[in-house]
Amino acid sequence: MSIRWKIFIPIAITIFGYLLLMVVLTSTTVSGDMIEQNEQFAEIYVDEIHAHITSFYTETERQGEILRNDVERRLEELVQSVTGMLQGLHQMELDGDLTRAEAQEMAVEQINNMWFGLDGYFWIDTTEHINVALPPDPSVVGTSRFDLTDRRGTKIIQEMVSSSLEQGTAWVEYYFPKPGESEPSLKLGHTRLFEPWNWVVGTGEYIDNIEEELQAIRQESIRELNTSLYANLSQDNYPIIVNSEGEFVAYVDQSVVGTNPNFADALSGESLNDLFQES
Template identity: 35%
Template sequence: MKNLINNWKSISTSLFFAMIAVIPFVAVFVYFTLPAFEQKVVESKKQNPRIAVDSVFNILATLQYRVENKELTLAQAQENAQTLIKNLRYSSSEYFWINDSKPTMIMHPIKSELNGKDISEMKDPTGKKIFVEMTNVATSHEEGGYVDYMWPKPNKKDPQPKVSFVKLFKPWGWIVGSGVYMDDIHADVAESRNQNLTVFFLAGLVSLAILLATTIRQLYKVIIPIQNAMKSLHQESTDLSVTAGQLATTSDTIEQSTSTQSSSMEQTSAALVQINSMIEKTKDQAKQSQGTVDQVKESAQKGFSTVSELSSLLTSITQFSNGAATQINQNLLKMNNIEKIIIEIGEKTKAIDEIVFQTKLLSFNASVEAARAGESGKGFSVVAEEIGKLARLSGDTAKEISQIIAASSDEVSAISKEIKQNTESLFSEINGRVMEGSNFAQDCNKVLQQVLEISNEAGVQSQGILTSTAEISLGSNEISKAMNTIESTTRDNLQSVQITAGHSKKITEQSHSLERLVDQLKKIA
């Protein structure tokens, strides 16, 4: 915990720059990605009336088919259509209305007081002739079109902005329309925006937590060991400086002692004891430095292993994501097969309609034959009548099945498209997050490589210290030899002083090199 507090500045700096780096991505999401997504939501909501009107056209086409086959009169078909469409709803409250090209309102499920009335002069608060505009759009566009206007919501008085899709059913001259209110669309867009922002915010918090955990982990595995190594190296450089000063002092003492041979011997012996002690101390410190360097190397190697595990984990996530995408695509293929089966059932229903028609014809012929038979054919007439009723019931059931099949086919197709769009967006985001994690792992790998290079350099420095101590030991041996040759005390002592001074200079240079290395490591840490 103490190390964490001492390095809090480094952690906060890393988090600050990480948040600065995220700002462009947030700006792109808020000002580009999110508005584009919201626009797609608006366009999707506007497509709902079009899809709904096309579904109603399938009903009208079915009734027109029955009129052409003499199963229904035109008046019966239109009456059935009005009854059915009047009760149809989608999105819980959206409805359909029918007017002709005069325009006259044929059927309005909410404002029934308009039915049968001329609506050519009806205007919204902006002065737009609503149904005249709808008639112009429907008659001039074979596939139908959209009209913007203001219209009150059900059970409300104040008009609200609304966009409706209208389309002309040419065989009957009917214009079928349905729409959505813009405030409902805006509410859905706002809800979608809030959901996206919430997910984005939560993802940001998770990323920040991961970054904080990774930074702290890096602190304990890399930075703190390096700081400890720097402290040790700094202490060693200080000790070397002290040793160099002591060697210089000893050299001066030896030089002064040459005036008196006896006192020179005593001072030289004392100096040798000090030199040997310092040599051993320097060797120990150099070995400790080498051990610290090895620890830093080991920590760097562990860091490499951790980064490799992270990369493997990201690869596993990518493989899982791809597998999930494959499974979802297989499910979409199954839904397409379901849609095909529904269409085939619809084809079979047409065959049932033909059988019903033939049954009705058979019932009619049976009734005729029963009438010809007179009194003896009454029982047969009852049977023929029951067959006719059964045929009509079968026809009604086939019609309902056709309607259910049509609705089911459209719904399955819509669900399949929506699932495909959502999964493509989700896996695109997952792949983006995995790519960010891979980049971060590469950055960690580079930092660990730098730490390893610094550790190698520190090892070279430690080896240099050991070499210097060996040279100092050699000088001490030469001084011992000089003591054994009393005859050349003065000359040998002067030579020993020069050798010792040279070694002292080398030690001083080595200590300065260590101090510079410590300063460089402090900057890196």
């Protein structure tokens, strides 16, 4: 299944080796040959560190992709569990144990009580776009959601219903308020058609919930990166890594990681942060 939504963890990294900075600062006190030798060594060293960073970045991306796939798989399983419950009630209808109205009433009652996670819930709309269940806002039940449109112009229910009718399931990314909130948040919705009753059953996950998990992965990767980079280095020669916003991603004093301190050349007073940004 193709992923219709993308979340990127920006880890654009600019590298400048501290050894190279030391060469610049001491260039007036060493021979030209020594300067050239130090510069060559620094270039090799920075290349090695760059390869190390690339490896960590690739692993972080891989973990993020695993998380995104897990979220989609979880949404699929949740919706399938509900349609399985509906199938059981429908079978009771076919067996004559329940009328359709009784079976559907029991289904809606169960749906209204099936909350999960921080703000997860299920909803049901008919193939005619009439809402059957929406636990956060029961006042919507019985009304048409045909014209429901988010701030980007996405026809939310129309897309869910049409894709579910055509393909059996649908994936729609849209803006919708979290329970108890009025401001819409970006959400990934998954729906599945329950054909016997012409119902479209859905659930979803808010993107910022997923981003929080991705951020936790990123922070753990940065901690591992700092540990591996500085485990066997001296206090005199070590790399400095900053991101595109000037924040320290890796530094020998790990208390400054995630901050944007204004380091300056001890002799000239020139901002080293500007030098990092130019690299």
